[in-house]
Amino acid sequence: MRAEEIRLGKTRKSLFKDHVMSILPDGGNLNLCLTCGACASGCPASGIGDMDPRRFLRLAAMGADDEILSSDWAWWCTMCQRCIYACPMKIDIPQLIFNVRASRPREQRPKGIVASCDAALKHDTCSAMGVSEEDWRFVVEDVLDEVRAGQAGFEKLQAPVDKVGAELFLNQNSREPVTEPEEMVPLWKILNLAGADWTYGSKGWAAENYCMFMADDASWEHIIRTKVKAVEDLRCKAWLNTE
Ligand code: SF4
Ligand code: SF4
Incomplete structure:
Protein backbone atom coordinates (compact mmCIF):
# COMPACT_ATOMS: atom_id res chain seq x y z
CA MET A 1 0.00 0.00 0.00
CA PRO A 105 5.74 26.45 33.95
CA ARG A 106 8.61 25.17 36.06
CA GLU A 107 6.35 24.43 39.05
CA GLN A 108 4.20 22.15 36.88
CA ARG A 109 7.06 20.02 35.57
CA PRO A 110 7.67 16.57 37.12
CA LYS A 111 9.03 17.04 40.63
CA GLY A 112 11.63 14.29 40.33
CA ILE A 113 13.21 15.79 37.22
CA VAL A 114 13.17 19.31 38.69
CA ALA A 115 14.77 18.09 41.95
CA SER A 116 17.45 16.15 40.06
CA CYS A 117 18.33 19.18 37.94
CA ASP A 118 18.47 21.42 41.02
CA ALA A 119 20.70 18.92 42.83
CA ALA A 120 23.08 18.79 39.87
CA LEU A 121 23.50 22.55 40.00
CA LYS A 122 24.61 22.50 43.65
CA HIS A 123 28.09 21.05 43.13
CA ASP A 124 30.66 21.07 40.35
CA THR A 125 30.35 17.27 40.39
CA CYS A 126 27.09 17.78 38.41
CA SER A 127 25.60 14.90 40.40
CA ALA A 128 21.81 14.67 40.23
CA MET A 129 22.04 12.88 43.58
CA GLY A 130 23.77 15.90 45.09
CA VAL A 131 27.06 14.06 45.74
CA SER A 132 29.85 16.42 46.77
CA GLU A 133 33.48 16.15 45.63
CA GLU A 134 34.55 14.93 49.09
CA ASP A 135 31.86 12.23 49.28
CA TRP A 136 32.65 11.06 45.77
CA ARG A 137 36.34 10.66 46.52
CA PHE A 138 35.55 8.84 49.75
CA VAL A 139 33.26 6.31 48.05
CA VAL A 140 35.68 5.56 45.21
CA GLU A 141 38.62 5.09 47.59
CA ASP A 142 36.55 3.03 50.02
CA VAL A 143 35.26 0.65 47.35
CA LEU A 144 38.71 0.38 45.79
CA ASP A 145 40.27 -0.54 49.15
CA GLU A 146 37.65 -3.24 49.66
CA VAL A 147 38.26 -4.80 46.25
CA ARG A 148 42.03 -4.73 46.64
CA ALA A 149 41.80 -6.35 50.07
CA GLY A 150 39.17 -8.96 49.27
CA GLN A 151 39.38 -9.98 45.62
CA ALA A 152 42.26 -12.16 44.50
CA GLY A 153 43.92 -10.93 41.34
CA PHE A 154 42.79 -7.35 41.83
CA GLU A 155 45.20 -6.27 44.56
CA LYS A 156 46.54 -3.56 42.27
CA LEU A 157 43.26 -2.41 40.77
CA GLN A 158 43.27 1.32 39.93
CA ALA A 159 40.40 3.83 40.08
CA PRO A 160 42.16 7.17 39.77
CA VAL A 161 40.54 10.52 40.47
CA ASP A 162 41.99 13.68 38.93
CA LYS A 163 44.86 11.98 37.11
CA VAL A 164 46.25 14.78 34.96
CA GLY A 165 46.90 13.86 31.31
CA ALA A 166 44.98 10.56 31.33
CA GLU A 167 43.77 9.36 27.94
CA LEU A 168 40.14 8.86 29.01
CA PHE A 169 37.97 10.98 31.29
CA LEU A 170 35.26 8.59 32.55
CA ASN A 171 31.81 9.72 33.62
CA GLN A 172 29.72 7.75 36.09
CA ASN A 173 25.98 7.77 36.74
CA SER A 174 25.76 9.20 40.24
CA ARG A 175 23.13 6.71 41.36
CA GLU A 176 25.84 4.06 41.68
CA PRO A 177 28.12 5.73 44.25
CA VAL A 178 25.03 6.50 46.34
CA THR A 179 22.96 3.31 46.12
CA GLU A 180 25.11 0.53 44.61
CA PRO A 181 28.79 1.52 44.81
CA GLU A 182 29.98 -2.00 44.03
CA GLU A 183 28.35 -1.65 40.60
CA MET A 184 31.19 0.66 39.60
CA VAL A 185 33.77 -2.08 39.96
CA PRO A 186 33.15 -4.19 36.80
CA LEU A 187 33.97 -1.24 34.56
CA TRP A 188 37.09 -0.47 36.59
CA LYS A 189 38.21 -4.07 36.09
CA ILE A 190 37.55 -3.99 32.35
CA LEU A 191 39.49 -0.74 31.92
CA ASN A 192 42.35 -2.02 34.02
CA LEU A 193 42.52 -5.39 32.26
CA ALA A 194 42.45 -3.56 28.91
CA GLY A 195 45.38 -1.43 30.02
CA ALA A 196 43.38 1.79 29.55
CA ASP A 197 44.82 5.07 30.78
CA TRP A 198 41.75 6.57 32.46
CA THR A 199 40.58 8.76 35.27
CA TYR A 200 37.49 10.09 36.99
CA GLY A 201 37.38 13.79 37.80
CA SER A 202 36.52 15.12 41.22
CA LYS A 203 34.45 17.63 39.24
CA GLY A 204 32.14 17.01 36.29
CA TRP A 205 32.12 13.22 36.69
CA ALA A 206 28.35 12.67 36.86
CA ALA A 207 27.12 11.24 33.58
CA GLU A 208 23.47 12.25 33.76
CA ASN A 209 21.95 15.62 32.84
CA TYR A 210 18.38 16.00 34.10
CA CYS A 211 18.38 19.69 33.18
CA MET A 212 18.25 18.55 29.56
CA PHE A 213 15.19 16.39 30.29
CA MET A 214 13.62 19.33 32.09
CA ALA A 215 14.10 21.48 28.95
CA ASP A 216 15.97 24.11 30.96
CA ASP A 217 18.44 25.42 28.39
CA ALA A 218 20.49 27.65 30.70
CA SER A 219 20.97 24.95 33.35
CA TRP A 220 21.64 22.28 30.75
CA GLU A 221 24.36 24.45 29.24
CA HIS A 222 25.85 25.15 32.66
CA ILE A 223 26.11 21.43 33.38
CA ILE A 224 27.73 20.70 30.02
CA ARG A 225 30.22 23.56 30.37
CA THR A 226 31.18 22.39 33.87
CA LYS A 227 31.83 18.89 32.56
CA VAL A 228 33.83 20.11 29.58
CA LYS A 229 35.95 22.31 31.84
CA ALA A 230 36.68 19.32 34.10
CA VAL A 231 37.89 17.28 31.11
CA GLU A 232 40.01 20.16 29.81
CA ASP A 233 41.50 21.00 33.21
CA LEU A 234 42.83 17.45 33.48
CA ARG A 235 44.04 17.64 29.84
CA CYS A 236 42.38 14.32 29.00
CA LYS A 237 42.21 13.36 25.34
CA ALA A 238 38.74 11.77 25.26
CA TRP A 239 35.57 12.09 27.30
CA LEU A 240 33.84 8.76 27.88
CA ASN A 241 30.21 9.19 28.92
CA THR A 242 28.51 5.88 29.60
CA GLU A 243 24.95 7.32 29.68
S1 SF4 B 1 6.68 11.31 11.76
FE1 SF4 B 1 6.23 9.13 12.04
S2 SF4 B 1 4.32 8.79 10.90
FE2 SF4 B 1 5.18 10.72 10.15
S3 SF4 B 1 6.46 10.18 8.38
FE3 SF4 B 1 7.82 10.18 10.17
S4 SF4 B 1 7.80 8.03 10.88
FE4 SF4 B 1 6.04 8.27 9.51
S1 SF4 C 1 11.39 7.39 19.84
FE1 SF4 C 1 11.19 9.65 19.73
S2 SF4 C 1 9.27 10.10 20.80
FE2 SF4 C 1 9.86 8.02 21.34
S3 SF4 C 1 11.02 8.20 23.25
FE3 SF4 C 1 12.52 8.23 21.58
S4 SF4 C 1 12.79 10.40 21.09
FE4 SF4 C 1 10.90 10.23 22.31
Whole structure:
Protein backbone atom coordinates (compact mmCIF):
# COMPACT_ATOMS: atom_id res chain seq x y z
CA MET A 1 0.00 0.00 0.00
CA ARG A 2 1.39 3.40 -0.93
CA ALA A 3 1.32 5.90 1.89
CA GLU A 4 -0.44 9.10 0.98
CA GLU A 5 1.24 12.36 1.85
CA ILE A 6 -0.94 14.41 4.15
CA ARG A 7 -0.52 18.17 4.28
CA LEU A 8 -0.74 19.24 7.88
CA GLY A 9 -1.50 22.45 9.65
CA LYS A 10 -4.49 23.61 7.63
CA THR A 11 -6.99 23.57 10.43
CA ARG A 12 -5.77 25.61 13.40
CA LYS A 13 -2.62 27.59 14.04
CA SER A 14 -0.27 25.61 16.30
CA LEU A 15 2.17 27.35 18.57
CA PHE A 16 4.33 24.25 18.78
CA LYS A 17 4.29 23.43 15.11
CA ASP A 18 5.22 26.97 14.12
CA HIS A 19 8.05 27.09 16.63
CA VAL A 20 9.53 23.76 15.63
CA MET A 21 9.25 24.53 11.94
CA SER A 22 11.03 27.83 12.47
CA ILE A 23 14.14 26.12 13.81
CA LEU A 24 14.31 23.18 11.40
CA PRO A 25 17.21 23.54 8.96
CA ASP A 26 15.34 22.43 5.86
CA GLY A 27 12.45 24.81 6.19
CA GLY A 28 9.96 22.84 8.20
CA ASN A 29 9.52 19.22 7.22
CA LEU A 30 6.70 18.69 9.74
CA ASN A 31 4.41 19.10 6.77
CA LEU A 32 5.77 15.93 5.23
CA CYS A 33 4.46 13.34 7.68
CA LEU A 34 3.27 10.29 5.75
CA THR A 35 1.46 8.84 8.82
CA CYS A 36 3.40 5.62 8.17
CA GLY A 37 3.83 4.93 11.90
CA ALA A 38 7.52 3.99 11.72
CA CYS A 39 8.24 6.46 14.51
CA ALA A 40 5.66 4.90 16.79
CA SER A 41 6.73 1.30 16.18
CA GLY A 42 10.19 1.74 17.69
CA CYS A 43 9.35 4.29 20.37
CA PRO A 44 9.78 3.08 23.97
CA ALA A 45 7.06 5.50 25.09
CA SER A 46 4.49 4.34 22.54
CA GLY A 47 1.23 3.26 24.12
CA ILE A 48 1.73 5.07 27.42
CA GLY A 49 -1.48 6.99 28.03
CA ASP A 50 -2.73 6.02 24.57
CA MET A 51 -0.13 8.29 22.98
CA ASP A 52 2.72 7.74 20.55
CA PRO A 53 5.00 10.07 18.55
CA ARG A 54 2.88 9.94 15.40
CA ARG A 55 -0.28 10.92 17.31
CA PHE A 56 1.61 13.60 19.22
CA LEU A 57 2.89 15.10 15.98
CA ARG A 58 -0.60 15.01 14.47
CA LEU A 59 -2.02 16.84 17.46
CA ALA A 60 0.65 19.53 17.16
CA ALA A 61 0.10 19.87 13.45
CA MET A 62 -3.67 20.19 13.93
CA GLY A 63 -3.15 22.96 16.45
CA ALA A 64 -4.35 20.97 19.45
CA ASP A 65 -2.02 22.89 21.75
CA ASP A 66 -4.26 22.56 24.81
CA GLU A 67 -4.41 18.79 24.50
CA ILE A 68 -0.65 18.58 24.09
CA LEU A 69 0.07 20.82 27.04
CA SER A 70 -2.32 19.04 29.36
CA SER A 71 -0.91 15.60 28.46
CA ASP A 72 1.99 14.21 30.50
CA TRP A 73 3.17 12.09 27.60
CA ALA A 74 5.95 14.50 26.61
CA TRP A 75 7.62 13.64 29.92
CA TRP A 76 7.72 9.93 29.08
CA CYS A 77 9.84 10.54 25.98
CA THR A 78 13.41 9.41 26.63
CA MET A 79 14.86 11.72 23.96
CA CYS A 80 16.44 8.59 22.45
CA GLN A 81 15.86 9.94 18.91
CA ARG A 82 14.91 6.53 17.51
CA CYS A 83 11.89 8.13 15.85
CA ILE A 84 14.13 10.43 13.79
CA TYR A 85 16.18 7.50 12.51
CA ALA A 86 13.04 5.53 11.67
CA CYS A 87 11.21 8.39 10.00
CA PRO A 88 11.52 8.46 6.18
CA MET A 89 11.08 12.25 6.30
CA LYS A 90 13.51 12.75 9.22
CA ILE A 91 10.95 14.70 11.23
CA ASP A 92 12.44 15.94 14.48
CA ILE A 93 9.79 14.85 16.98
CA PRO A 94 12.12 15.11 20.03
CA GLN A 95 12.60 18.79 19.21
CA LEU A 96 8.85 19.21 19.25
CA ILE A 97 8.68 17.40 22.59
CA PHE A 98 11.48 19.56 23.99
CA ASN A 99 9.51 22.70 23.15
CA VAL A 100 6.36 21.30 24.71
CA ARG A 101 8.28 20.62 27.92
CA ALA A 102 9.82 24.07 27.89
CA SER A 103 6.34 25.58 27.56
CA ARG A 104 5.24 24.20 30.92
CA PRO A 105 5.74 26.45 33.95
CA ARG A 106 8.61 25.17 36.06
CA GLU A 107 6.35 24.43 39.05
CA GLN A 108 4.20 22.15 36.88
CA ARG A 109 7.06 20.02 35.57
CA PRO A 110 7.67 16.57 37.12
CA LYS A 111 9.03 17.04 40.63
CA GLY A 112 11.63 14.29 40.33
CA ILE A 113 13.21 15.79 37.22
CA VAL A 114 13.17 19.31 38.69
CA ALA A 115 14.77 18.09 41.95
CA SER A 116 17.45 16.15 40.06
CA CYS A 117 18.33 19.18 37.94
CA ASP A 118 18.47 21.42 41.02
CA ALA A 119 20.70 18.92 42.83
CA ALA A 120 23.08 18.79 39.87
CA LEU A 121 23.50 22.55 40.00
CA LYS A 122 24.61 22.50 43.65
CA HIS A 123 28.09 21.05 43.13
CA ASP A 124 30.66 21.07 40.35
CA THR A 125 30.35 17.27 40.39
CA CYS A 126 27.09 17.78 38.41
CA SER A 127 25.60 14.90 40.40
CA ALA A 128 21.81 14.67 40.23
CA MET A 129 22.04 12.88 43.58
CA GLY A 130 23.77 15.90 45.09
CA VAL A 131 27.06 14.06 45.74
CA SER A 132 29.85 16.42 46.77
CA GLU A 133 33.48 16.15 45.63
CA GLU A 134 34.55 14.93 49.09
CA ASP A 135 31.86 12.23 49.28
CA TRP A 136 32.65 11.06 45.77
CA ARG A 137 36.34 10.66 46.52
CA PHE A 138 35.55 8.84 49.75
CA VAL A 139 33.26 6.31 48.05
CA VAL A 140 35.68 5.56 45.21
CA GLU A 141 38.62 5.09 47.59
CA ASP A 142 36.55 3.03 50.02
CA VAL A 143 35.26 0.65 47.35
CA LEU A 144 38.71 0.38 45.79
CA ASP A 145 40.27 -0.54 49.15
CA GLU A 146 37.65 -3.24 49.66
CA VAL A 147 38.26 -4.80 46.25
CA ARG A 148 42.03 -4.73 46.64
CA ALA A 149 41.80 -6.35 50.07
CA GLY A 150 39.17 -8.96 49.27
CA GLN A 151 39.38 -9.98 45.62
CA ALA A 152 42.26 -12.16 44.50
CA GLY A 153 43.92 -10.93 41.34
CA PHE A 154 42.79 -7.35 41.83
CA GLU A 155 45.20 -6.27 44.56
CA LYS A 156 46.54 -3.56 42.27
CA LEU A 157 43.26 -2.41 40.77
CA GLN A 158 43.27 1.32 39.93
CA ALA A 159 40.40 3.83 40.08
CA PRO A 160 42.16 7.17 39.77
CA VAL A 161 40.54 10.52 40.47
CA ASP A 162 41.99 13.68 38.93
CA LYS A 163 44.86 11.98 37.11
CA VAL A 164 46.25 14.78 34.96
CA GLY A 165 46.90 13.86 31.31
CA ALA A 166 44.98 10.56 31.33
CA GLU A 167 43.77 9.36 27.94
CA LEU A 168 40.14 8.86 29.01
CA PHE A 169 37.97 10.98 31.29
CA LEU A 170 35.26 8.59 32.55
CA ASN A 171 31.81 9.72 33.62
CA GLN A 172 29.72 7.75 36.09
CA ASN A 173 25.98 7.77 36.74
CA SER A 174 25.76 9.20 40.24
CA ARG A 175 23.13 6.71 41.36
CA GLU A 176 25.84 4.06 41.68
CA PRO A 177 28.12 5.73 44.25
CA VAL A 178 25.03 6.50 46.34
CA THR A 179 22.96 3.31 46.12
CA GLU A 180 25.11 0.53 44.61
CA PRO A 181 28.79 1.52 44.81
CA GLU A 182 29.98 -2.00 44.03
CA GLU A 183 28.35 -1.65 40.60
CA MET A 184 31.19 0.66 39.60
CA VAL A 185 33.77 -2.08 39.96
CA PRO A 186 33.15 -4.19 36.80
CA LEU A 187 33.97 -1.24 34.56
CA TRP A 188 37.09 -0.47 36.59
CA LYS A 189 38.21 -4.07 36.09
CA ILE A 190 37.55 -3.99 32.35
CA LEU A 191 39.49 -0.74 31.92
CA ASN A 192 42.35 -2.02 34.02
CA LEU A 193 42.52 -5.39 32.26
CA ALA A 194 42.45 -3.56 28.91
CA GLY A 195 45.38 -1.43 30.02
CA ALA A 196 43.38 1.79 29.55
CA ASP A 197 44.82 5.07 30.78
CA TRP A 198 41.75 6.57 32.46
CA THR A 199 40.58 8.76 35.27
CA TYR A 200 37.49 10.09 36.99
CA GLY A 201 37.38 13.79 37.80
CA SER A 202 36.52 15.12 41.22
CA LYS A 203 34.45 17.63 39.24
CA GLY A 204 32.14 17.01 36.29
CA TRP A 205 32.12 13.22 36.69
CA ALA A 206 28.35 12.67 36.86
CA ALA A 207 27.12 11.24 33.58
CA GLU A 208 23.47 12.25 33.76
CA ASN A 209 21.95 15.62 32.84
CA TYR A 210 18.38 16.00 34.10
CA CYS A 211 18.38 19.69 33.18
CA MET A 212 18.25 18.55 29.56
CA PHE A 213 15.19 16.39 30.29
CA MET A 214 13.62 19.33 32.09
CA ALA A 215 14.10 21.48 28.95
CA ASP A 216 15.97 24.11 30.96
CA ASP A 217 18.44 25.42 28.39
CA ALA A 218 20.49 27.65 30.70
CA SER A 219 20.97 24.95 33.35
CA TRP A 220 21.64 22.28 30.75
CA GLU A 221 24.36 24.45 29.24
CA HIS A 222 25.85 25.15 32.66
CA ILE A 223 26.11 21.43 33.38
CA ILE A 224 27.73 20.70 30.02
CA ARG A 225 30.22 23.56 30.37
CA THR A 226 31.18 22.39 33.87
CA LYS A 227 31.83 18.89 32.56
CA VAL A 228 33.83 20.11 29.58
CA LYS A 229 35.95 22.31 31.84
CA ALA A 230 36.68 19.32 34.10
CA VAL A 231 37.89 17.28 31.11
CA GLU A 232 40.01 20.16 29.81
CA ASP A 233 41.50 21.00 33.21
CA LEU A 234 42.83 17.45 33.48
CA ARG A 235 44.04 17.64 29.84
CA CYS A 236 42.38 14.32 29.00
CA LYS A 237 42.21 13.36 25.34
CA ALA A 238 38.74 11.77 25.26
CA TRP A 239 35.57 12.09 27.30
CA LEU A 240 33.84 8.76 27.88
CA ASN A 241 30.21 9.19 28.92
CA THR A 242 28.51 5.88 29.60
CA GLU A 243 24.95 7.32 29.68
S1 SF4 B 1 12.79 10.40 21.09
FE1 SF4 B 1 10.90 10.23 22.31
S2 SF4 B 1 9.27 10.10 20.80
FE2 SF4 B 1 11.19 9.65 19.73
S3 SF4 B 1 11.39 7.39 19.84
FE3 SF4 B 1 12.52 8.23 21.58
S4 SF4 B 1 11.02 8.20 23.25
FE4 SF4 B 1 9.86 8.02 21.34
S1 SF4 C 1 7.80 8.03 10.88
FE1 SF4 C 1 7.82 10.18 10.17
S2 SF4 C 1 6.46 10.18 8.38
FE2 SF4 C 1 6.04 8.27 9.51
S3 SF4 C 1 4.32 8.79 10.90
FE3 SF4 C 1 6.23 9.13 12.04
S4 SF4 C 1 6.68 11.31 11.76
FE4 SF4 C 1 5.18 10.72 10.15
